[in-house]
Amino acid sequence: MSKDRPAPDAPEPLSPLIDAHTHLDACGAHDAATVAEIVDRAEAVGVGRVVTVADDLDAARFAVDAANWDSRVYAAVAIHPTRANVLDADTRAEIERLASNPRVVAVGETGLDLYWPGKLEGCATIEEQVDGFRWHIDLAKRLGKTLMIHNREADQDLLRVLHEEGAPETVVFHCFSSDSEMARACIDAGYVLSFSGTVSFKNAKALREAALLVQSDQLIVETDAPFLTPHPFRGAPNESYCLPYTVRALADIRGEDPQALAAASTATAERVYKL
Structure with missing residues (x-):
């Protein structure tokens, strides 16, 4: 994301939509008023609800x-996998307390990130990430909440840990970016795939080939804002109001009507997050 590129213009409205994964704090929200400003912009184009996601304790x-x-x-x-090395007893207790709040609809983002170890100073080791992931899986099952997964270059390791631990009732692969083989494995396991820009x-x-395999009851949409702004705005700041651009692109790939895809993805998100 470049601060030099202007934010995209508002798209034509597309309703109803739920942004299944955004980071309001990273988009500049810091109090009730700034949260409302961001969600107002989203609601004006049909994105009436958002799920804001944490990657550390402050978030x-x-x-x-x-x-x-x-x-x-x-x-x-949750605590992001690259930060799993901070998951001491106090941090785990605080995440569990927060996850128990009725407004929390998922434990996430957790999972595995095999790209950053050895490249990013202070990044959790693979062993620390696996241990943290196992703990988050158990937490989601104990609280009866959806598990939201971050996956970077860890397809088979993620599937192995989920199988070993026993997956929660509902699992979402946030920002699904793998190929058709991984998509098929997730679909067969009953997991939900979330598509971003x-x-x-x-x-x-x-990824486009993988998107063709997913039935509407296992598909949701997200921005991952302020990151992953859809084409042709790649590199510009992203926000929940940009979600219709992604939905229209995905509908074109799948040969579907954008309105129908919006309605179907919203129905799936409502089920996944018990909204």
Whole structure:
């Protein structure tokens, strides 16, 4: 994301939509008023509800606050896999307390990221990530909440850990970016795939092929804002109001009517997050 590129213009409205994964704090929200401003922009183009997601303890506290400030906002809380090395007893207790809040609809984002170890100073080791992932899986099952997964270059390891631990009733692969083989494995396991602006990227041939395999009851849509702004705005700041661009691109790939895809993805998100 480049701060030099202007934010995209508002798209033509497409309703109803739920942004299944955004980061309101990273988009600049810091209090009830700024949360409302971002969600107002989204609602104006049909994105009436959003799930704001945490990747560290401060973000988790903010996500729960934001979801209690605005009825259009829901939260997901966890410690990101690259930060799993901070999961001491106190941090685990606090994440569990926050995840128990009624406005929290998922435990996430958690999972595995095999790209950053050895490249990013202070990044959790693979062993620390696996241990943290196992703990988050158990937490989601104990609380009866959806598990929201971050996956980077870890397809088979993720599937193995989920199989070993026993997956929660509902599992979402946030920002699904793998190929058809992984998509088929997830579909067969009953997992839900969430598509972001990456599906619109010109170099995403394998991802577009994977998107064709997913039935509507296992498909939701997200922005991952402020990241992954859809084509032709790649690199510009992303926000929940940009979601219709991604939905229209995905509908074109799948040969579907955008309105029908919007309605179907919303129905699936409502089920997945018990909205």
